[in-house]
Amino acid sequence: MFTQSGELVIISGDKFKFKTKFIKSLRVRIAMLLILFVVLSCFFLQLGILKSYEQRSVAVRTAEIQSQCTILGNQLVSSNYLKNTDSAVINAELSQLSNLYNGRVVIIDDEFRIVKDTYNLQEGKTIVAEDVVKCYRGEQTVNYDEENRYIEIGTPILDYDGKHVLGMMLISVSTQSIRDNVAFLETNADIWSFCICLVAALAAAMVGSMLVRPLKRMSRSIEEMIKFDGNYLHENAYNETSLISDAFNRLWDRFKLLDESREEFVANVSHELKTPLASMKVLCDSLLTQSDAPVEIYQEFMGDLSEEIERENKIINDLLALVKMDKTGGNLNIESQDINALVERILKRLRPLAEKSNIELIFESYRSVIAEVDEVKLALSVTNLVENAIKYNKENGWVQVSLNADHKYFYLKVTDSGIGIPEEETEHIFERFYRVDKSHSREIGGTGLGLAIVRNAVIMHRGAIKVHSEIGEGTTFTVRIPLNYIAK
Ligand code: ADP
Numbered sequence: 001m002f003t004q005s006g007e008l009v010i011i012s013g014d015k016f017k018f019k020t021k022f023i024k025s026l027r028v029r030i031a032m033l034l035i036l037f038v039v040l041s042c043f044f045l046q047l048g049i050l051k052s053y054e055q056r057s058v059a060v061r062t063a064e065i066q067s068q069c070t071i072l073g074n075q076l077v078s079s080n081y082l083k084n085t086d087s088a089v090i091n092a093e094l095s096q097l098s099n100l101y102n103g104r105v106v107i108i109d110d111e112f113r114i115v116k117d118t119y120n121l122q123e124g125k126t127i128v129a130e131d132v133v134k135c136y137r138g139e140q141t142v143n144y145d146e147e148n149r150y151i152e153i154g155t156p157i158l159d160y161d162g163k164h165v166l167g168m169m170l171i172s173v174s175t176q177s178i179r180d181n182v183a184f185l186e187t188n189a190d191i192w193s194f195c196i197c198l199v200a201a202l203a204a205a206m207v208g209s210m211l212v213r214p215l216k217r218m219s220r221s222i223e224e225m226i227k228f229d230g231n232y233l234h235e236n237a238y239n240e241t242s243l244i245s246d247a248f249n250r251l252w253d254r255f256k257l258l259d260e261s262r263e264e265f266v267a268n269v270s271h272e273l274k275t276p277l278a279s280m281k282v283l284c285d286s287l288l289t290q291s292d293a294p295v296e297i298y299q300e301f302m303g304d305l306s307e308e309i310e311r312e313n314k315i316i317n318d319l320l321a322l323v324k325m326d327k328t329g330g331n332l333n334i335e336s337q338d339i340n341a342l343v344e345r346i347l348k349r350l351r352p353l354a355e356k357s358n359i360e361l362i363f364e365s366y367r368s369v370i371a372e373v374d375e376v377k378l379a380l381s382v383t384n385l386v387e388n389a390i391k392y393n394k395e396n397g398w399v400q401v402s403l404n405a406d407h408k409y410f411y412l413k414v415t416d417s418g419i420g421i422p423e424e425e426t427e428h429i430f431e432r433f434y435r436v437d438k439s440h441s442r443e444i445g446g447t448g449l450g451l452a453i454v455r456n457a458v459i460m461h462r463g464a465i466k467v468h469s470e471i472g473e474g475t476t477f478t479v480r481i482p483l484n485y486i487a488k
Helices: 002-024 026-078 088-100 130-136 176-228 239-289 295-328 339-356 375-391 438-443 450-460
Strands: 104-109 114-117 141-145 150-158 165-174 334-338 360-365 370-374 398-405 409-416 464-470 474-482
Touching (some): 334 339, 339 360, 339 370, 339 375, 370 375, 450 474
Parallel strands (some): 360 398
Antiparallel strands (some): 409 474, 464 474
């Protein structure tokens, strides 16, 4: 039982999935819209044409009867029928008229007395209906009773001069023949509409699949791009598909570039991490092969080992800092900070490093600056810039850090009297692991990640960084950061 009911649930689930898939299909929706359009068009067209046909037929019949009434009215006056209804000719004409239209003719004199009723029901009686009164006033009346299917026409009978009303004539005629014609046409129209809808359904199914064909081609091409790294999308069937193709191709390029840079990054990381390890291995192996090596050699090698470990540690720390920035994205710990104090603290910490190469560290502050920043990330950036200015400097050189601000931004400039950077290299120095002189950078403990960290931190603060350098003269890095943090 359980299994059975379980199976049933699965089937109904599949059915449901199929149903939603069917309804969500663009092809089906286009086809359904076209069919709906054709069905509604047929319906309203049929309704409109039949209605106009009926109205036109009623109007023609009314006009016909009115003209007959006028002729008959003249004959009634000339034969003085209102006073004497014995005229066999007139009576024959009246009954012919009522037979012809399957209706009833009632003649009323000027005292509202019925002098003739072709149904012979109310002769001699007095009638004071609204239409009769209107006719008495000289007006013609027409009423179409759609429900009971008859037209009632009231006509005044005028004397020769056409001024005095001598009597009234009421004629009611059946419109059943018109209704029969309409019903016949309706049946025909229904058959035609059904055929048109069938053809429309077939056409709609074809048009639906034709219209979505470019989309199918697009999805096939995308599949191929993913599977075989195939050609770019070129679907120009519609303007919209061209736009989507272009946008997708741009996205694809970006994705490939990202993938390449990710692969390059992983290769760089493993290479950089392996280099100190390889040095350590060489040092250890050579110690192991020299069983009777003197203590001095041990001490020297241990010192080298310690340096390599320190280097590995620095690479890992820089990598972690970068990855953390990438991961946390916009997660900055923004607080109002005294930037002057922050820079002074960093310079104090780096002074011993500068003194090793007899480099003068100068801080020039034009005003006190308070800004909304992430203290840790900004401090890391300033440290990297000043550290580079010291590392890539000359003996007895100088490093000048200046701080200024306007109403919107603060500007931090780090200028050095160092070796400088070749112009063609300046656009690359912010890339991860990029070093102008690899061996020199490694010698002085560089990882090639420092400026990438600086750029990331500056961008996170919605700031900008610029570099200007002259070979042999020195380098200036200018950082511009908004005083008030701009949340996205
Ligand atoms: P590294 O850890 O190698 O210093 P960075 O990303 O901090 O890596 O810097 C990238 C490269 O830019 C450095 O290897 C160096 O060649 C060059 N560079 C950075 N700052 C300076 C500077 N102040 N003067 C000269 N060259 C610099």
